[in-house]
Amino acid sequence: MTSSRNLNRFWEWGRKIICVGRNYPDHAKELKNAVPTEPVLFLKPSSAYVTEGSSIMVPFYSHNLHHEVELGVVIGKGGTAIPQNAAMDHVAGYALCLDMTARDVQDECKTKGLPWTLAKAFNTSCPVSEFIPKEKIADPGNVKIWLKVNGQLRQEGNTSQMIFSIPFLISYISEIITLEEGDLILTGTPKGVSSVQEHDELLAGIEGIVSMKFRVDRPQ
Numbered sequence: 586m587t588s589s590r591n592l593n594r595f596w597e598w599g600r601k602i603i604c605v606g607r608n609y610p611d612h613a614k615e616l617k618n619a620v621p622t623e624p625v626l627f628l629k630p631s632s633a634y635v636t637e638g639s640s641i642m643v644p645f646y647s648h649n650l651h652h653e654v655e656l657g658v659v660i661g662k663g664g665t666a667i668p669q670n671a672a673m674d675h676v677a678g679y680a681l682c683l684d685m686t687a688r689d690v691q692d693e694c695k696t697k698g699l700p701w702t703l704a705k706a707f708n709t710s711c712p713v714s715e716f717i718p719k720e721k722i723a724d725p726g727n728v729k730i731w732l733k734v735n736g737q738l739r740q741e742g743n744t745s746q747m748i749f750s751i752p753f754l755i756s757y758i759s760e761i762i763t764l765e766e767g768d769l770i771l772t773g774t775p776k777g778v779s780s781v782q783e784h785d786e787l788l789a790g791i792e793g794i795v796s797m798k799f800r801v802d803r804p805q
């Protein structure tokens with residue numbers, strides 16, 4: 586069945602944003618977390634989306650907002666318990682994404698054993714690039730992603746460093762949470778996460794494929 590909605594604007598669909606944490610060993614280590622043996626999952630609401638031309642807003646309750654550059658996978662065909670060998674048939678394309686994280690709040694949540702919602706799911710916590718059709722990335726398991734703050738390189742990694750591959754993640758997630766057309770999976774961040782301030786300019790890219798620019802602001 587074909588959909589009347591256009592996946593080129595997947596962020597308007599209001600579907601799930603499923604995030605994978607600690608999927609790069611060097612990032613797990615920089616935050617002194619154990620390297621996971623099973624994917625760490627959390628969710629963002631669709632109100633977290635922000636696209637170029639709008640600003641990333643620092644949540645009023647945070648004083649340590651971090652960038653996390655990640656490859657996003659846009660689901661084109663839904664499914665439950667999708668086998669790994671069929672997983673890529675469910676992918677419509679990709680997007681470069683930021684998993685903006687209120688690190689001070691996340692640290693407090695971890696200490697208190699509370700969920701990460703305030704740290705990860707606030708408005709504008711998921712900046713995204715334009716939609717990248719599947720054919721434009723021949724091997725999503727081998728692309729370079731990077732992020733600069735005010736012209737300074739802070740993050741640079743390759744998706745080949747991911748602990749859990751995209752087919753594995755689609756299969757694993759879909760056994761627990763049914764995937765729907767328009768869902769987005771954030772696949773985790775490489776090392777180099779750091780603080781951003783009001784008025785900073787974030788420039789991020791997938792080498793040779795896409796780049797995107799966002800400004801950071803604070804609500805008045």
Ligand SMILES: CC(=O)CC(=O)C(=O)O
Binds near residue numbers: 606609612773
């Ligand atoms: C510790 C984290 O915030 C995990 C995360 O989001 C990641 O990408 O890794």
Ligand SMILES: [Mg+2]
Binds near residue numbers: 604655774
């Ligand atoms: Mg992340």
